[in-house]
Amino acid sequence: RPKAPALLPETGSLAALHAEEAACARCPLHADATQVVPGEGPPNAALMLVGEQPGDQEDLQGRPFVGPAGQLLDDILAQAGLDRRELFLTNAVKHFKFALKGRRRIHASPASGEIAACRWWLRQEIELVRPRLVVALGATAAESLTGSREGILKRRGTIEEGPEGLPVFLTVHPSFLLRLPDPVAREMETERFRQDLLAAREHL
Ligand code: URA
Numbered sequence: 001r002p003k004a005p006a007l008l009p010e011t012g013s014l015a016a017l018h019a020e021e022a023a024c025a026r027c028p029l030h031a032d033a034t035q036v037v038p039g040e041g042p043p044n045a046a047l048m049l050v051g052e053q054p055g056d057q058e059d060l061q062g063r064p065f066v067g068p069a070g071q072l073l074d075d076i077l078a079q080a081g082l083d084r085r086e087l088f089l090t091n092a093v094k095h096f097k098f099a100l101k102g103r104r105r106i107h108a109s110p111a112s113g114e115i116a117a118c119r120w121w122l123r124q125e126i127e128l129v130r131p132r133l134v135v136a137l138g139a140t141a142a143e144s145l146t147g148s149r150e151g152i153l154k155r156r157g158t159i160e161e162g163p164e165g166l167p168v169f170l171t172v173h174p175s176f177l178l179r180l181p182d183p184v185a186r187e188m189e190t191e192r193f194r195q196d197l198l199a200a201r202e203h204l
Pocket of ligand 1: 051052054055058063067069091175
């Protein structure tokens with residue numbers, strides 16, 4: 001596929017992109033977050049996983065998927081024969097959005113305008129890494145990558161077209177599994193998620 005040069009930062013590297021992201025003020029979320037959380041992984045990764053936004057731990061550490069959802073994701077990736085270190089992991093929104101509850105920072109869902117503003121960075125990560133397949137974890141990533149806000153549970157397990165015709169495999173977010181109160185439902189949904197990741201791997 002031909003690259004879209006207009007989207008590339010000057011030096012065309014992930015490090016340069018990270019530096020630009022750190023100065024981002026395209027939406028208000030940078031004001032309250034600790035730091036930007038850029039994508040990470042090999043610059044030539046075949047598979048890119050896109051989450052929603054950094055959580056509390058990610059915001060503090062500056063790395064994606066290092067909190068509870070990330071630990072669950074790591075486990076299930078390993079069970080699906082995928083090694084986190086070989087994947088490019090990133091988020092649709094690169095600053096943590098939260099509401100204060102006492103001293104606790106509670107996750108708040110990004111709005112469409114924030115998702116749209118941050119798509120600028122996700123598109124550049126895609127241009128630089130040029131993965132063969134992108135996996136959208138949950139509704140926010142799906143919205144960013146496909147432009148559609150249709151319910152993710154109806155679409156999960158299917159492939160839709162993303163930026164530049166890139167195939168986007170849709171599935172749920174690992175936090176969805178953590179939030180299920182019923183252990184039986186959680187186990188069933190975790191197995192479905194594992195099957196989705198296996199299916200995504202088959203498409204590589
Ligand atoms: N959830 C996400 O979507 N991304 C992270 O990096 C962590 C939790």
